[in-house]
Amino acid sequence: MSVTNTSGGKPQKKNAQMATIEENGPSTHAREKLQRLLNKNMRIRMTDGRTLVGLFLCTDRDCNIILGSAQEFLKSKDTFSQGEPRVLGLAMIPGHHVVSIEAEADILDDTQAFGVNH
């Protein structure tokens, strides 16, 4: 999976959103950072303590996130099915239920998108 490149050469009609990204000058940096995370594994903890792991596919201003091939992990305690993930598939996590977001370190190293200090 290659990081999506926002440079030209794509059919214009195919993605109107891309066009807007390129047009919006000042905050392109933030967009690029997010772009580089697309199709990467992401781990999101939700307000009820569950954790979802899946491919980052889509987000918006309110930080609603869509994960592909998501798997659900329960919080470790008080459940008998420890460690067994449940396959959810495509899942959208509303922004206000997102507690924390994590990405894999090596991806961050490669893309240099987010400053990582570890």
Add this chain to the structure above:
Amino acid sequence: MVMKSSGEEDDAGWGLGIPEKMKNNANWVDITHDFKSSCKELSLGELLHDMLFGLFEAMSAIEMMDPKMDAGMIGNQVNRKVLNFEQAIKEHAIKVKDLSLPELIGIMDTCFCCLITWLEGHSLAQTVFTCLYVHNPDLIEEPALKAFALGILKICDIAREKVNKAAVFEEEDFQAMTYGFRMANNVTDLRVTGMLKDVEDELQRKVKSTRSRQGEQRNPEVELEHQQYLALFNRIKFTRLLLTALIAFTKKETSSVGEAQKLVAQAADLLSAIHSSVQHGIQSQNDTTKGDHPIMMGFEPLVNQRLLPPTFPRYAKIIKREDMVAYFGKLIERIKTVCDVINTTNLHGILDFFCEFSEQSPCVLSRSLLQTTFLIDNKKVFGTHLMQDMIKDALRYFVSPPVLSYKCCLFNNHQAKDYIDSFVTHCSRPFCSLIQIHGHNRARQRDKLGHILEEFATLQDEAEKVDAALHSLLIKYEPQRQHLACLGTWILYHNLRIMIQYLLSGFELELYSMHEYYYVYWYLSEFLYAWLMSTLSRADASQMAEERILEEQVKGRSSKKSKKKKKVRPLSKEITMSQAYQNMCAGMYKTMVALDMDGKVHKPQFELDSEQVRYKHRFAPFNSVVTPPPVHYIQFKEMSDLKKYNPAPGSADLYLAASKHFQQAKFILENVPSPDPEVNGILRVAKPNFVVTKLLAGGHKKETMV
């Protein structure tokens, strides 16, 4: 930038939830803050996504933390531990021995309720398998409960097998998924019924020992114990009888169906006793303050929550104990009716039986049992007759075609035999499907009836060809006899029946709008029933012709037989009924037209469709049929045009005409000897309709809407 390393918090918190693979290679880095602040930079409504991922794909995502979509959410909101069977035993949350009588009764009743809820179309995981005991009966030490748990599992297993085999269910009827649960397959049926019988005998001894003796002072405690033992005894016996009856249905002999009927009748006798002792069982601990589900010992509604697909209706609403007995009562009644099918030998009779049974919208289990009883392992009817022979009998009964008559030269003509045999063989599959269709639920039936018309159209074509071939053969040998349109008439009859059923089911399912009624009724009265009547009388005539020939042959040898004996024509009932129906429909058609004239029928403003489009759609399946030819909208408009009468009738004339039709229908039906419920049913409609249309014709209450 605030960056947390994937340090302590993770390992303590959710690290445990991640499988080894994930844990090893992933070095997770928290990017929450950075991510969120980047998101803020996006403009309102903007989506950041990959090229290949668009809004369309996004739509199919399930929304987390949405109570309607997120099945996993609920388990986390309940403030109690969800334990599986083994864990519950370890934590002593559940007893596997020394259960009190009220506990046993309560558990069994709840199990019955779960069983019924499953049969009504919920998943096993949310019903029967919310009972922890059935997860592993081997761990139960209490013999009564162990036998009961095994019995329930066996009942589920056989019911599932039957329903699967009959294949007359859709997802709305039945969930066949077993989620890998073990259905007591390691124990034989015989062993389970044996165990139940042992428990039953043991309980019977207890019941006897606590029974009141004459002259003895009754201790109320002993009396209560007696009642409870009796309640338990009845439940175990009921389970055993139900299971044995279902086992009987899996056997191939027809005699076992009669046995099953006897068994369910015995089970039905226990129901009132079970009903009156429901209060002896423990009730669930109703802690419903937080919208939580009531919890019973031994039951955990959430135990299988993780097995369900990502989106799944939350709780299956388990039916109440009081309703459980009534449901069993009805189920048993249905099963008893199913058993009666083996007393019907004629194919037409069987078809009618299936139609009638289906009209009560029976449950999927009884429907499936009927299917599997009819065609055992899809080969022979009731396990004994060949479908081909049934069809030949039906033909003889309906049109008495010369080719199937023993007295006809064609009967032993091998070429004729080839013709008729191959035709009958071709018939058997569509007729089996037709019968199978009647096993589906009512809404699906309509859809499938529309499709099977295509197959019958092909049969019709073949029937006509075979008729012609047989006729040319016959006139060579017996020039005075005819073989015209015999088989064709028979197929046409079934064609018409299917078409009528298709249209009528639209009324039952409330598919038509009021303003559509008039052309549906027109199609029925002017067209289908008219065709049906002429088909029936043709069949009747052909029967008579055949009988006459037979009589002549008999007379030739001995003139003993008196001609006076007038037999009741076998088809006369059907002819009468279709006349009545035709009149009813004609009456309705004229009433609808008249109502429309008076502006009483609300007609929508057609924007995207028109009456023609609707008409075409309503009768679309009929286009595949050659005889009777479909009537197209233009034709219909021409044929039903009132202007062709001079002077054109007004609404009052039409009401009057309609009332005459209803009167006629009433008259016909009242003269039916030995009226069955069907006749009485239409009579009940015909009478008031007659009165109302008469009133309307007289201009009564013109302004009201019916």
